[in-house]
Amino acid sequence: MEKKVINFGYSVTRDRQIDFDANNRDICKIVAAAEPTINLCISCGTCTATCSAALFTDFSLRQIILLVRRGETKGLEKEISKCMLCGKCQLVCPRNVSTRNLVIQISKAITTARS
Amino acid sequence: MGKHVVVIGAGPAGLETSASLAKIGFNVTLVEKEETTGGHLKKWHALFPVLLSGHEALETIQKGLSSAVKIQTSTKITGLEEVNDYFTVTGHNGWQAKADAIVLTTGFQLFDARRKEEYGYGIYENVITSADLEELLASGKPLVNRHGNKPERIGFVHCVGSRDEKVNNLHCSKVCCITAVKQAIEVKQMLPEAEVFCFYMDLRMFGRHYEELYKEAQEKYNIQFIRGRLSESTEDQDGNIIVKVEDTLLGKPLRIKTGLLVLMVGMEPTAKTKSLVKKLGLQQVSDGFIQPVDEVLRSNCTEIPGVFVAGTCSGPKSVADTLADARSAALAVADFLKK
16 A cells, blocks of 8 residues: 655755764865865965856855865765866965865765765 | 062063063062962963973073062062052062062963853863863873863864953953964874864964964864854763854854864953052053053053053963063163163
């Protein structure tokens, strides 16, 4: 017999809190091993300010770096593909973060984790 | 010269002021309420940004004292009066002295973290203060939390009792940001496997080599900085401390479990400073620290000729700044007394 779930018209909203303990931060570890300068980012936003992709879309490298560090990697694959690897961000970074390689390493780690 | 200066408070500021005054040629009496000299520095393990041992620093400062400095310990000041062209200083034990000038070096007191009740100090065993951690590091004991376990995760909370109008402290205590970075590195050196987090509003790395130490903390020790102020902490069944902040750079609330939470307590003027200020009729800044007559040009002078200030009684300072301020105060006294 098929069970029927009554639709009351309500749903449970998942909270938007970053649950640091529950999140999987392996991607961050893999990226940091390949490109340790990820740890030097101070979220100043200069990369995003100079970014051509950020000018026309809501792409933000500053935010992507933070999301990786917090283990909030859902939907990141599509987001990171907006980067055209022009490398302008690397020229302006005050902490000498190797941003271009960082984007490559994040893409790689996400693809590896998926497969 | 034969002139006599009374210096009140024998922490780093009082010790250095006295030593400098004696070198210039004055007779000095250094009065201290406690049994020994050294103030807060006695309990401090290491000083930023070079991890100089607090014990060594104090020894070096004390070596500067000569026989021209008389040390009067275990004496609480009860009377301070201006009589014609000199001052009478009286202690609770009947000690009395005539002084041609007075230097107030009454220092600071640490913010009582229990006043930020929502942070859990005095309620949860694994919430400690930066001063507690410093004592623990100085003791040479292994770094374990109050349950005897090596914490896997340690959090540092910046600005506890500073920049917070809820506890009536608008001021920045200046030294806590860099102290948190220093302590985070020390903790990571002791427990390389642990994850260390700093929760901050702003990072004020203004001093020489502070920024370098901050970068080293990220580069060499992988200490993570999360921009967000702690709203409250709670305890789980195992005695871990659950921290809730907003990750303001992502715009989302964040929840994280720590085995040990360290509150970076700020500096406040002491009750003694407040009472001496009242006795003398001196001006105070609204935050309770002593207001010099001019903060830029005459930072050691008060509006009463012959009464000077040095060190943290006029506002938060590092040990390095305190020592420089103390030497500067000695010159201001000399300038006054030669007239």
